[in-house]
Amino acid sequence: MSTPKHVVSSDLKLNRHGPVSDLLDALAENPDGAFLITADQKVTVRDFVRRAQNNAGFLHEQGVKAGDRVALVAENSVDRVAWMFAIWWLGAIEVAVNFELRGPLLNHVLTDSDPILILCQSKFIDAVQAETTVSILAFDDLNIGEIPKGFAETLEESNKRIKPGDLGTILYTSGTTGPAKGVMLPRAYFSNLGAIWAANNDMRRGEVGYFPLPFFHVDGHILISACLQSRSALSFRERFSLSEYWNDVERFGAAWAVGVGSMLSMLAETNPGAKAASLRRIMGAPIPDTAYEKFEDELNIPVTTLYGQTECDVVTLENADRKRRGSCGSIHEFIDVRIVDSNDVELPVGEVGEIIYRPMQPYLTALGYWRRPEYTLEAWRNLWFHSGDTGRIDEDGFLYFIGRKTDSFRRRGENISAWELESTLAGAPNIRECIAIAVEDEHGGEDEIKVFVVPVEGTTFDIASFSDYARSSLPRYAIPQWVAVASGDAFVRSPGTGVVQKHLLSKEVGHPHAVKITR
Numbered sequence: 001m002s003t004p005k006h007v008v009s010s011d012l013k014l015n016r017h018g019p020v021s022d023l024l025d026a027l028a029e030n031p032d033g034a035f036l037i038t039a040d041q042k043v044t045v046r047d048f049v050r051r052a053q054n055n056a057g058f059l060h061e062q063g064v065k066a067g068d069r070v071a072l073v074a075e076n077s078v079d080r081v082a083w084m085f086a087i088w089w090l091g092a093i094e095v096a097v098n099f100e101l102r103g104p105l106l107n108h109v110l111t112d113s114d115p116i117l118i119l120c121q122s123k124f125i126d127a128v129q130a131e132t133t134v135s136i137l138a139f140d141d142l143n144i145g146e147i148p149k150g151f152a153e154t155l156e157e158s159n160k161r162i163k164p165g166d167l168g169t170i171l172y173t174s175g176t177t178g179p180a181k182g183v184m185l186p187r188a189y190f191s192n193l194g195a196i197w198a199a200n201n202d203m204r205r206g207e208v209g210y211f212p213l214p215f216f217h218v219d220g221h222i223l224i225s226a227c228l229q230s231r232s233a234l235s236f237r238e239r240f241s242l243s244e245y246w247n248d249v250e251r252f253g254a255a256w257a258v259g260v261g262s263m264l265s266m267l268a269e270t271n272p273g274a275k276a277a278s279l280r281r282i283m284g285a286p287i288p289d290t291a292y293e294k295f296e297d298e299l300n301i302p303v304t305t306l307y308g309q310t311e312c313d314v315v316t317l318e319n320a321d322r323k324r325r326g327s328c329g330s331i332h333e334f335i336d337v338r339i340v341d342s343n344d345v346e347l348p349v350g351e352v353g354e355i356i357y358r359p360m361q362p363y364l365t366a367l368g369y370w371r372r373p374e375y376t377l378e379a380w381r382n383l384w385f386h387s388g389d390t391g392r393i394d395e396d397g398f399l400y401f402i403g404r405k406t407d408s409f410r411r412r413g414e415n416i417s418a419w420e421l422e423s424t425l426a427g428a429p430n431i432r433e434c435i436a437i438a439v440e441d442e443h444g445g446e447d448e449i450k451v452f453v454v455p456v457e458g459t460t461f462d463i464a465s466f467s468d469y470a471r472s473s474l475p476r477y478a479i480p481q482w483v484a485v486a487s488g489d490a491f492v493r494s495p496g497t498g499v500v501q502k503h504l505l506s507k508e509v510g511h512p513h514a515v516k517i518t519r
Helices: 019-029 043-059 077-090 101-114 122-129 151-161 185-202 218-229 245-252 261-268 289-298 371-380 418-425 465-475
Strands: 034-037 041-042 068-075 093-097 119-120 136-138 166-175 183-184 208-213 233-236 255-260 281-284 306-309 312-317 335-340 353-359 386-392 399-404 408-411 414-417 431-440 447-455 482-485
Touching: 019 043, 019 077, 019 151, 019 185, 019 218, 034 043, 034 447, 043 077, 043 151, 043 399, 068 077, 068 122, 077 093, 077 183, 093 101, 101 122, 101 166, 101 183, 119 233, 119 386, 166 185, 166 261, 166 418, 208 218, 208 245, 208 386, 208 482, 218 245, 218 312, 233 245, 233 414, 255 414, 261 281, 261 289, 281 289, 306 465, 312 335, 312 353, 335 386, 371 386, 386 414, 408 418, 418 447
Parallel strands: 034 233, 068 093, 068 119, 093 166, 119 136, 208 233, 208 255, 255 281, 447 482
Antiparallel strands: 034 041, 166 183, 306 312, 335 353, 353 386, 386 399, 408 414, 431 447
16 A cells, blocks of 8 residues: 655655764763753753663662673653663663553563563562562652762763664554553664654754653653653653643643643643743643643644654654644655455555554664563564554555454553453452453543452452452443342353453443442
8 A cells, every 4th residue: 555654854864873973962062961850850961861871880789790681660850760770871771660450460560571670769679579579769868979970981881882783762552452562662762763753743943842741751762862862851740740731831831741632631721821822832642622622722832743653753743834633644764554354354444453663774673571581572563563553544644543353541641451450350359250341431531440249259349448359450441330240140251262252241320330439
């Protein structure tokens, strides 16, 4: 199929080395420029380099070396970013851990990634200690001294030995038929996609962008490189705050800001007024209709979107000059995209099938799945990455997301594996089985979760006990909003496999169909 392609930039050169090299380039050309900004500090490139190098020196003293895995469990902070660069600078591998994980889900990530050290924010120490015997350091309690004389040269030589394709970060993404898989991302991945993002979104020297999402996601990693390359700054807070979002945009004078799905719906329901005056653009995915109506139609702030996954964050994209509401952006010159049937045969324009893609230049996609070669081979079969999502492409090359082939949910910008959710909740007291389905989210754009629980025979379901278990075992975004008691005999199951036919389950909520859980 031949469709028009979105040209990101006529002179954009990729084949970049990695975030540390992006940082050193910025140091050489713009040392006193702002890099990271929070409510209480503004960190220049020069200051950040010193902090990251000091942290690298400390890790070196702890015995961390190239190829070692170091886990990071922390909210957004300058320190978190500085430790991430310190890990990279030594040639070690960052394991970016979702700080909201608890219990079995956290245990799986820490066990599967097998780090030699865990750098942890103090407030999460208890949760982490409960799930691992690996050495843990509360980094916000450490007193990091200056690196020894000459160690900066050692770090410079270390960075030169690192190859663009060397593994830089493992990010865990929810599985659908099994535990979460670690996505292996090469160092150049962040720099190359950062270059695409910066050029496509016209990121300008000296400007400030606002990022309210967690840094353990791939977007934060890429935007950090994009800001370094464009000599702009990234402002952020520890966690997303609906009440403070527009105050932050005004405080930082943000030229662009990021949001996702229901977050944008909730922001559209507020009245930013003059607080949004500095914005040239809002970027995010998916984009609810209410966001377009509020920001574009009423406030005249362009909203641009993209389609991406941890495995490749900018599969399709749009900018102010080439965009189409309802789409996920259009195919661009760096990623080839097709829609195929179950046999990987390409479908005609407009027909719905699975979204598959492949890079047109090196290190634009993941290297595979950590310690799961069989999943890697399956996902990258026939030399294309199979997204597990369905969609269609129109005659102008715009991609439209239809749904997920896989059994998972997306809520508050997070992917949630139905398998993991059901397995975890089945461990609640007196619960024999748990089945989860997506129901309508009142804010639109994402999924809300309803679970059907089958109590152990002879027991009575206790909503308070179940809610307490859910809150202690799941990240907040994965706690279901609705729970309904069911008899296992009432489920229609596939012959042979016994898989519950979820499409036959009721999506009705509220009494008498389901009880609401307090998160």
